[in-house]
Amino acid sequence: MNDGLILYIPGVVLMAALVIKLPELRRTWHDPVMRSVCALLLVGCAVLFLAAPPTIAAVNDLTGVTNFSAPLVYCVLTAFSGSCIALIINWRGGPPEQVRRLSVLCIGVYAGVTVALVVLFALAEAPVERLRDLDTYYATTPFMREMITLYLVAHTLGSVVLTFLCWRWLRQVDGALRTGLALIVLGGVLDIGYIAAKFVAVFARWADRDWDYLSTYIAPPLASAAALMVGAGFIFPLVGERASTTWRAYLQFRRLKPLWLELRGSTTSAAATMKIGWWASVELRKCHREAAIRDGLLNVAPYLSGSVRGDALATATVQGVPREEAEMVAEAAMIASACRAQAAASLAAAPPPDPPPDAPRLAYTDDSDRLVSLSQTFGSTIVATARWRAAMPESSCHE
Missing domain, CATH: 1.20.1070 (Rhopdopsin 7-helix transmembrane proteins)
Structure with a gap:
């Protein structure tokens, strides 16, 4: 050399x-x-x-x-x-x-x-x-x-x-x-x-x-x-x-996608809906996705149903899902159902309902890691069932 x-x-x-x-x-x-x-x-x-x-x-x-x-x-x-x-x-x-x-x-x-x-x-x-x-x-x-x-x-x-x-x-x-x-x-x-x-x-x-x-x-x-x-x-x-x-932020960004897609139609704030340039860092993209998710959760809150969560929790428990995971699946099912209910109300130009005194509250959105875990449950068949039932006409649901 x-x-x-x-x-x-x-x-x-x-x-x-x-x-x-x-x-x-x-x-x-x-x-x-x-x-x-x-x-x-x-x-x-x-x-x-x-x-x-x-x-x-x-x-x-x-x-x-x-x-x-x-x-x-x-x-x-x-x-x-x-x-x-x-x-x-x-x-x-x-x-x-x-x-x-x-x-x-x-x-x-x-x-x-x-x-x-x-x-x-x-x-x-x-x-x-x-x-x-x-x-x-x-x-x-x-x-x-x-x-x-x-x-x-x-x-x-x-x-x-x-x-x-x-x-x-x-x-x-x-x-x-x-x-x-x-x-x-x-x-x-x-x-x-x-x-x-x-x-x-x-x-x-x-x-x-x-x-x-x-x-x-x-x-x-x-x-x-x-x-x-x-x-x-x-x-x-x-x-x-x-x-x-950066790698951790990238993984979280990717794993938040199911929840983000679920709530995309419910996101309304300017900060959450603005476009992020391709040059933006992964950390900024992840923060933007989290902001959009939290904005969507805030908008679907009036449509959350405790009975949907209860039914999903019971189903998950019967299937042998561990308690903590079952609660998270139930939360996801309730969010999926609320998204469909809000979409239907928007089509009918109906105002959001007043939440009852005992309205359910979300328990898995307090930090990024738990939000990621919640997002990963949206592939569950229990969540898919809740989403399908919420999309059906009420008359069909009672037949």
């Missing part, structure tokens, strides 16, 4: 995660956790793009300084490690003053490390440009050696802290957040593998051994995979939760 692509691709993933998070950041700008997450994604994206060999060569050429990209990449990577720790500090929470103090301390320490990296590079002599193996090529060069060690230690601290604390949190949550944390932990483990490969290769150089392949060929794929996992970990809780919510 191209040396650039192996880092550019996960960089794009982190950038996508940041773009997905931006709307939430605008809404919750004062939330330090959200700011820390976005800072982490931004810095991580910068690390991956700047560490790619084509970018390294371009930056060196642009600045005219041999190996200028080395301190630049190390400083940005150090900022990434500091962002990891700052994120954990804010995630853990606690007294605001303590969180602020620890965050300032973290920023101060990593800012100091960044300054030290720049100073060490300025003091070092690195005349030969190295695009892929600078860590091992200059592992024994004065000041370059200290710079390389310092950035590896700082990065190790940030990666270990992020991985360990996400692992602890992983065992306390579930759902999409748990999956996201698991991906971040996996990314952290891969990143620790990257650091280990770098350290071993550098230590080997100190011992006059050539294990450069660990740094040059093993470490970059591990860094790429780690970035992909961490980016996916930040994306998944938001996208996964959104997808789950």
Whole structure:
């Protein structure tokens, strides 16, 4: 794989995660956790793009300084490690003053490390440009050696802290957040593998051994995979939760259709009858369908018959239907009968009857889930029978 692509691709993933998070950041700008997450994604994206060999060569050429990209990449990577720790500090929470103090301390320490990296590079002599193996090529060069060690230690601290604390949190949550944390932990483990490969290769150089392949060929794929996992970990809780919510709304929208079709002729309010564009979200469509159903139920209320419900309940009980399901079927039968009675009254231009003092009340329309369950009973033969009897002329019913 191209040396650039192996880092550019996960960089794009982190950038996508940041773009997905931006709307939430605008809404919750004062939330330090959200700011820390976005800072982490931004810095991580910068690390991956700047560490790619084509970018390294371009930056060196642009600045005219041999190996200028080395301190630049190390400083940005150090900022990434500091962002990891700052994120954990804010995630853990606690007294605001303590969180602020620890965050300032973290920023101060990593800012100091960044300054030290720049100073060490300025003091070092690195005349030969190295695009892929600078860590091992200059592992024994004065000041370059200290710079390389310092950035590896700082990065190790940030990666270990992020991985360990996400692992602890992983065992306390579930759902999409748990999956996201698991991906971040996996990314952290891969990143620790990257650091280990770098350290071993550098230590080997100190011992006059050539294990450069660990740094040059093993470490970059591990860094790429780690970035992909961490980016996916930040994306998944938001996208996964959104997808789950949308799918649930879609299922409810579909399952409400029998009840909606039953009441469609009884719906009169402007809000319930207005057309919804094809571009409308599933959630909006579901809410619109629920509004139409409740409007229809309100209109057929004067035609609800307790005797129809009683007959349907008795029939369902005789058929061995469980009590709760039988009551729901009886409710559906009463609604179906009321729809036919209202339709007949509308054709005759008759006003709706005054409800008696003991008029039946609907019991299964108080929330969306129960409304969906009620809708699913409209395929019952008991409901079909109630609908058929309500549609028959009264004379036929008494013959």
